Each structure stands twice: as C-alpha cells, then as structure tokens.
Amino acid sequence: MVDVARTRTQQARREQFIDAALRAIRERGRDNVRIRDIATEAGVSPGSVLYHYPELTELMFDVHRTVADRFYRLRADTVEAAGSAESKLEAAIETGLPSGRDDEVACVLYEMHGLADRSSAHASLMTSLYDREVALYSSVLEVGRATGRFTLSQPVREIAESLVALEDGLGLHLISNNTSLEHSAAKHLLTEYARHATGCAITSS
Amino acid sequence: MVDVARTRTQQARREQFIDAALRAIRERGRDNVRIRDIATEAGVSPGSVLYHYPELTELMFDVHRTVADRFYRLRADTVEAAGSAESKLEAAIETGLPSGRDDEVACVLYEMHGLADRSSAHASLMTSLYDREVALYSSVLEVGRATGRFTLSQPVREIAESLVALEDGLGLHLISNNTSLEHSAAKHLLTEYARHATGCAITSS
DNA sequence: TCAAAACTTGAACGCAGATTCAAAGCCTCG
DNA sequence: CGAGGCTTTGAATCTGCGTTCAAGTTTTGA
Numbered sequence: 001m002v003d004v005a006r007t008r009t010q011q012a013r014r015e016q017f018i019d020a021a022l023r024a025i026r027e028r029g030r031d032n033v034r035i036r037d038i039a040t041e042a043g044v045s046p047g048s049v050l051y052h053y054p055e056l057t058e059l060m061f062d063v064h065r066t067v068a069d070r071f072y073r074l075r076a077d078t079v080e081a082a083g084s085a086e087s088k089l090e091a092a093i094e095t096g097l098p099s100g101r102d103d104e105v106a107c108v109l110y111e112m113h114g115l116a117d118r119s120s121a122h123a124s125l126m127t128s129l130y131d132r133e134v135a136l137y138s139s140v141l142e143v144g145r146a147t148g149r150f151t152l153s154q155p156v157r158e159i160a161e162s163l164v165a166l167e168d169g170l171g172l173h174l175i176s177n178n179t180s181l182e183h184s185a186a187k188h189l190l191t192e193y194a195r196h197a198t199g200c201a202i203t204s205s
Numbered sequence: 206m207v208d209v210a211r212t213r214t215q216q217a218r219r220e221q222f223i224d225a226a227l228r229a230i231r232e233r234g235r236d237n238v239r240i241r242d243i244a245t246e247a248g249v250s251p252g253s254v255l256y257h258y259p260e261l262t263e264l265m266f267d268v269h270r271t272v273a274d275r276f277y278r279l280r281a282d283t284v285e286a287a288g289s290a291e292s293k294l295e296a297a298i299e300t301g302l303p304s305g306r307d308d309e310v311a312c313v314l315y316e317m318h319g320l321a322d323r324s325s326a327h328a329s330l331m332t333s334l335y336d337r338e339v340a341l342y343s344s345v346l347e348v349g350r351a352t353g354r355f356t357l358s359q360p361v362r363e364i365a366e367s368l369v370a371l372e373d374g375l376g377l378h379l380i381s382n383n384t385s386l387e388h389s390a391a392k393h394l395l396t397e398y399a400r401h402a403t404g405c406a407i408t409s410s
Numbered sequence: 411t412c413a414a415a416a417c418t419t420g421a422a423c424g425c426a427g428a429t430t431c432a433a434a435g436c437c438t439c440g
Numbered sequence: 441c442g443a444g445g446c447t448t449t450g451a452a453t454c455t456g457c458g459t460t461c462a463a464g465t466t467t468t469g470a
Contacts, residue, residue, distance in 0.1 A: 162394050
C-alpha cells in the first residue's frame with residue numbers, strides 16, 4: 001500500500017470518493033457494491049472513479065482506514081474533553097457502541113471486518129484499531145487509578161481488552177437487528193462491567 | 206420461509222448442498238461464492254444446484270440455520286455432559302470461542318452475521334441463537350447458584366448476556382486475524398469475567 | 411491568454427456468471 | 441421389464457458489470 005505522490009486536490013477528490021464509497025457500501029453491502037453505485041453517489045460517471053482509483057481494492061482499503069480513524073478519533077476526542085476519570089470512562093463507553101442502525105461509520109466498520117479474513121492489510125487496520133481502543137481505555141483506567149477514584153479488580157490491560165471486546169460483541173448485535181438486545185441494555189451491560197472492574201460509581205444514564 | 210413438502214431423499218440431497226455451500230462460503234466469502242463453486246464442492250453441475258434450490262437465498266438461509274444450530278448444539282451437548290456447575294461453565298466458555306481459523310462453523314457463522322442487516326429472516330436466526338446462548342449460560346448460572354457454588358455479582362440474565370457478548374466480540378477478533386489477541390488470551394479474559402461474576406474458582410487451563 | 415495537463419464522459423467491448431432447457435440418465439414401482 | 445417421474449447434464453442464452461478509450465471539458469500555470 002505504498003502511496004504514489006499526489007497533489008492536494010487529487011487527495012481531496014479521492015476523499016470525496018471515499019465518502020461516496022462509504023455511503024454506497026452502507027447501502028448495498030461491501031461485496032455487492034458496484035462501481036456505478038459509487039459513481040452515482042459521488043455524482044460522476046463510473047470512469048471517473050476508475051481514473052482516481054484504478055485499483056478498487058485500494059479504495060476499499062481507504063474506506064476501511066477512514067472509518068477506523070473516524071471511529072477512534074471521535075472516541076479519543078470525547079474522552080479527552082471529559083474532565084474526571086469517571087466521565088472519561090462514561091465517554092469511552094458512550095462512544096464505543098454504535099448509536100443505532102443509522103450510525104454509518106459503525107455499520108461500515110463492521111462490514112469491513114470481514115475483509116480481514118483474506119487480506120492482511122485489512123487485518124492490520126483492525127488490529128491497529130483494537131490496539132488504539134485498548135490503549136485509550138488503558139489510559140483512562142490509569143488516570144482513575146492514579147487519582148484514587150478507581151480500584152481495579154484486574155490488570156489494566158485485561159480490563160481494557162474486555163471492555164473493547166464487550167462493546168464489539170454488543171455492537172455486532174445492535175447492528176445486526178438483534179431484537180433481544182436494546183441499545184440501552186447494551187450500554188447497561190458495558191457500564192456494569194466497567195463499574196465492577198473499577199469499583200467506581202458511574203451510571204448508564 | 207414455509208417449507209414445501211419434500212421426500213426424505215430430497216431433504217438429504219439438500220443437506221449435501223448445504224454442506225457444500227458451507228465449504229464454498231468459507232473458501233470464497235458469503236457474497237463472492239458462485240453457484241459453480243457450490244456445485245464443484247458438491248461434485249455436480251451448476252444446474253443441479255438450481256434444481257434443488259431454485260432460490261439461492263433459501264440455500265443461504267439454510268446454511269445460516271445449519272451453522273447456528275450446529276454451533277449451539279455442540280455447546281449445549283458439551284455443557285450437558287459436564288458434571289458440576291463449574292465444569293459446565295468451563296465447557297460453555299470453551300465452546301463459545303472459535304477454536305481457530307480452521308473452525309468452519311464459527312467462521313461461516315460470523316460471515317452470515319452480515320446478512321442480518323438487510324434480511325429479517327437472517328436477523329431472526331441471529332436473535333434466536335443469541336437467545337439460546339443466553340438461556341444456556343443462564344441455566345448454568347442458576348445451577349451454580351442453586352448448589353451454592355456460585356455467588357452471582359449481577360442478575361443472572363445480565364451475566365449471561367455479558368458472557369455471550371464478550372465471546373462474540375473476542376471471537377470476531379480471533380477470526381479476523383487480530384494479531385494482538387491470542388486464543389489463550391481471549392479465553393483468559395472470558396474466564397476472568399466469569400470468575401468475577403460467579404465468585405467461583407474456574408481456571409482457563 | 412493560450413497550450414498543456416488533468417479530468418470527465420458516454421459509448422463500445424468483453425467477459426463472467428446466472429439462468430434456461432432439451433436431451434439423456436436412472437430410479438422405482440406396477 | 442418398461443413406463444413415468446425424478447434428477448443431472450452441458451450447451452446455449454441472457455444479463456449486468458468492469459474496463460477501455462476517443463473525444464470533449466476544465467484547470468493550471470507560465
């Protein structure tokens with residue numbers, strides 16, 4: 001995935017196609033999306049898409065990278081903005097679950113997961129997102145412990161990894177229309193685990 | 206999904222196609238599988254597949270149903286066979302994670318998840334599996350509590366749902382080649398949570 | 411201002427895969 | 441054994457999508 005040098009405007013154009021592809025993928029599914037769909041979404045002709053992305057796999061990769069980054073950035077920024085360790089933890093939990101089935105970024109992120117099976121490039125993206133999310137939770141836990149607000153029941157990394165896995169599992173069900181699991185229930189489960197693991201009094205308001 | 210009446214041999218033939226499709230999907234991916242792949246896998250011609258499954262969506266549905274049932278059945282049987290509540294819990298955990306990337310049933314099950322987005326029939330299958338898994342864990346927890354071996358830190362249903370979500374999230378990462386998460390580590394996290402929630406002394410041997 | 415480069419388009423082409431179907435094979439039961 | 445129904449096949453057809461490309465349009469920069 002070595003990037004050829006591109007001008008600023010070329011890069012900007014590409015980003016428009018990334019957004020168009022994102023919407024098209026959401027609409028038609030990762031493997032059913034046609035070049036025409038992406039073109040239509042971007043308001044151009046199919047040839048134009050190919051001109052900027054001669055390799056569709058590269059566009060797929062960029063979409064994956066983009067949703068992973070956006071997902072993480074929102075979380076990191078929200079956590080950063082929160083004051084206390086407790087509210088940081090609440091912020092991480094709140095932003096870790098897909099807001100609903102209208103959550104484009106989360107939906108596409110889950111769609112992309114499947115590519116990791118067969119492409120090591122996509123697997124790296126997934127691993128990298130996982131690592132960043134674990135690191136984010138870890139830092140929050142460290143802060144809470146350092147300030148004496150949290151009493152951790154397990155090693156930091158274990159709690160962080162469990163939180164990430166838990167929200168991924170819950171998110172998967174929320175996005176897949178599991179009617180036995182509401183968003184509020186998912187958040188409650190996540191909060192309860194966090195509460196037990198940190199011994200602090202956060203709420204799933 | 207009303208089934209037309211079929212003879213025993215017709216049903217048996219269909220099951221061969223389900224197995225062939227399962228292998229083909231594993232090989233080529235849910236949306237990239239061609240009729241020819243399924244036919245080849247079954248050792249017949251494409252026309253034969255269409256003869257038994259005029260609607261490919263029906264075959265997809267049957268594959269989904271089959272993997273969900275196999276996955277659950279193995280768990281239920283293993284848990285059933287275990288003696289104490291502790292070993293039942295260990296059995297549930299052990300069978301809840303994909304054994305590896307060679308785990309056909311688990312891999313295809315995760316592939317199928319994505320269909321729930323757009324098909325309510327598939328969403329029902331997913332929900333049904335979730336419900337059964339939650340019920341399975343719930344029953345184990347009830348047994349442990351009734352026999353005084355478990356001291357539950359949360360309502361039964363919450364623990365059960367958390368365990369299911371946790372293993373789904375962990376499984377997703379294992380199947381997606383997340384190099385930051387080993388199978389043994391996943392099992393450890395699951396075990397730790399179970400231990401914490403039940404207050405009992407199981408090990409992730 | 412103008413020439414070259416970058417970009418876009420839509421029509422034309424080629425191909426892969428779904429689908430159809432007539433012919434042939436093969437059960438099975440009277 | 442043989443007639444009728446069930447199953448399989450491979451060839452023919454259809455369809456839709458990717459890809460190419462010559463011809464136009466826009467942008468750039470000198």
